[in-house]
Amino acid sequence: MATIAAVIASTHHPFYLRASTATGEDRPPFADEWVAKIEAFRETLTRARPDVLVMVGSDHFHQLWLDNMPQFLIGKAPFYDANYYNEEREFGLPRMGLRGDEELSAHLLRGGIDAGFDLAFSNELRVDHSITCPIITLRPQADLPIVPVYTNIFAPPMPQPKRFVELGRTIRALVEAWPSDKRVAIIGTGHLSLELGGPRQFGPHGPDPEFDRRAVEWIASSDLKSALAEVSLDSLWLPGNATHGFMDFMLMMGVAGENVRADYTDSLDLFHTMEAYFTWYPEGAGR
Amino acid sequence: MSKYLIDKFLYTVDRDPELVERYREDPRGTVDWWESERANVILNCPAAERSTWLEFTDAERDALGAHDYVALFELGAHTFLLLTLFIAMFERDYAEPLAFQREFAARLGHWKVPYPDIST
Numbered sequence: 001m002a003t004i005a006a007v008i009a010s011t012h013h014p015f016y017l018r019a020s021t022a023t024g025e026d027r028p029p030f031a032d033e034w035v036a037k038i039e040a041f042r043e044t045l046t047r048a049r050p051d052v053l054v055m056v057g058s059d060h061f062h063q064l065w066l067d068n069m070p071q072f073l074i075g076k077a078p079f080y081d082a083n084y085y086n087e088e089r090e091f092g093l094p095r096m097g098l099r100g101d102e103e104l105s106a107h108l109l110r111g112g113i114d115a116g117f118d119l120a121f122s123n124e125l126r127v128d129h130s131i132t133c134p135i136i137t138l139r140p141q142a143d144l145p146i147v148p149v150y151t152n153i154f155a156p157p158m159p160q161p162k163r164f165v166e167l168g169r170t171i172r173a174l175v176e177a178w179p180s181d182k183r184v185a186i187i188g189t190g191h192l193s194l195e196l197g198g199p200r201q202f203g204p205h206g207p208d209p210e211f212d213r214r215a216v217e218w219i220a221s222s223d224l225k226s227a228l229a230e231v232s233l234d235s236l237w238l239p240g241n242a243t244h245g246f247m248d249f250m251l252m253m254g255v256a257g258e259n260v261r262a263d264y265t266d267s268l269d270l271f272h273t274m275e276a277y278f279t280w281y282p283e284g285a286g287r
Numbered sequence: 288m289s290k291y292l293i294d295k296f297l298y299t300v301d302r303d304p305e306l307v308e309r310y311r312e313d314p315r316g317t318v319d320w321w322e323s324e325r326a327n328v329i330l331n332c333p334a335a336e337r338s339t340w341l342e343f344t345d346a347e348r349d350a351l352g353a354h355d356y357v358a359l360f361e362l363g364a365h366t367f368l369l370l371t372l373f374i375a376m377f378e379r380d381y382a383e384p385l386a387f388q389r390e391f392a393a394r395l396g397h398w399k400v401p402y403p404d405i406s407t
Contacts, residue, residue: 061298061368065330066291066407086301089375154367156406197366198402199395202388238400241366271385 002175005183006048007280009219009252009262010041011273012057012133012189014091030270037268037277038137044264044279045138048185052101053139054108054171056149056188056248057130063122064150070120071159072167074112075127075148076105082127082135096132101145104178108147111174117167125150134189151251153190153244161231164247165224168254186255190248192216192274193239200240202272208239212274215246219278220265222253256280290363291407292341296321296351297368299330301375311376315352322348357394363403 016038019031062084064070082096105121112119127148135142149171152158168188175184192215193208200207218227227250236243256262257280264279296318300306310317327338343351350358356373360366370391378387 061365062302065298066294067330084302085304086371086375089304090371155365197360197368197370197391199392199398201370201392202385203392237402241400241402 002178002180003183004172004175004186004282005050006045006185006187007172007252007256007282008045008134008138008185008187009249009256009278010134010137010187010189011191011275011277012130012137013270013273013275014087014093014129014133016133017094017136018092030268034268034270034275037266037275041264041266041277041279042138042140045185045187048281049183050144050185051182052104052145052147052184054104054147054149054175054184054186055127055131055134056151056171056186056251057127057134058151058153058190058245058248060128060130060154062128063126066155069152069155070150071152072112072117073120073122073150074105074109075100075122075125075150076102076109077123077125078102080125080127080131080146080148082132084126084128087129091129093129093132093136096135096142098127098131098135098142099145101147103180104175104182104184105147107178108149108171108174111177112167112170115170115174117170130189134187138187149188151248153247156233158233158244158247160233161247161250162228164251165228165254168251168256171251172255172257186252188248188252188255190252191243191245192249192276194242194245194273195240196242198241204271205269206240206272206274208243209269209274211239211243212276215249216265216267216274216276219249219253219276220262222256222258222260222262222280224250224253224258227253252278257282289341289343289347290365290405292326292343293347293351293359293362293364294368294407295326295341297364297372299325301368301372307372307375310372314354318343318348318351356391360395360398361403363405365405365407366402
């Protein structure tokens with residue numbers, strides 16, 4: 001059976017590439033610290049020696065649109081082109097390409113549907129920065145095949161937080177049952193408190209530092225009981241109007257397992273949002 | 288109330304570099320053209336299989352035609368689409384990084400949660 005080499009949960013910040021490569025007057029004052037933290041975080045994946053990456057993210061109204069909106073979707077394709085014109089325009093992200101692992105995609109789709117998730121699928125998916133940001137930060141050589149898992153954290157009505165957790169648990173169990181000798185890293189990115197297109201956007205910190213403080217502790221300890229008790233679809237509007245991306249962190253807590261403390265935790269208080277990085281090693285090998 | 292159609296306008300303009308410039312330079316003309324020619328195109332269907340029923344309310348048409356992002360926020364436009372397109376059109380007019388984004392926030396400063404519902 002496959003080995004889960006690492007479980008990684010992270011914020012995804014589309015400005016990282018531009019900040020980390022800027023020089024001279026264009027280089028922001030926080031860039032060096034950010035790069036150092038990302039390089040340390042990257043090492044937690046490198047050390048796990050993965051063969052394939054399951055990548056949990058969310059389409060930001062690129063390929064998926066309101067005339068036909070899936071709640072949970074898994075890509076099954078041999079290749080994924082990546083990034084869009086408006087991401088190139090706003091964030092300076094390059095066009096990228098990632099190989100796909102169709103066998104693992106098929107396994108997750110069949111098993112996920114049989115486990116009670118009526119998953120949508122795509123055989124031609126152009127992924128966006130929710131997938132490519134963690135590739136850039138964690139595996140910039142972009143040399144490993146992926147299985148993209150998209151969640152709707154963007155367009156109401158969305159699934160309940162507990163469904164994200166349950167999907168995470170299901171993905172974990174399915175990867176562990178995959179008849180393969182490969183080492184699989186499961187990587188998901190979301191947000192802490194975040195405001196986009198509202199009065200609290202682009203402040204000196206995230207819109208709700210207290211939520212961020214509690215959220216980091218929930219994730220680091222995979223405290224699903226507290227997170228599920230305090231987070232609802234309605235409550236997530238309060239810390240910031242784009243905070244439903246926290247549900248992808250809850251999915252990853254489901255992957256990591258309840259009350260399993262992360263082996264690696266780090267965070268960085270940036271302008272307008274807090275960055276946070278977590279790695280678990282289920283098999284202990286990367287510790 | 289046709290929040291969906293506002294979002295469809297923002298979405299289809301934002302993904303097309305020529306339309307971004309056209310909307311920046313001629314907002315009212317672009318909105319009128321788009322409502323006439325594009326509003327009913329189903330994005331994954333041939334042009335002949337178009338919808339027959341989508342149109343803006345006067346308030347929506349006026350808000351889009353005036354680049355009035357405060358009104359669009361209050362009408363329930365999806366905030367991510369709204370921000371992304373308006374950054375594309377107007378960030379270039381500001382000397383300081385994030386200056387447009389901060390002005391955008393300040394002009395919405397009278398809003399506290401709950402914000403207008405973006406559900407479609």
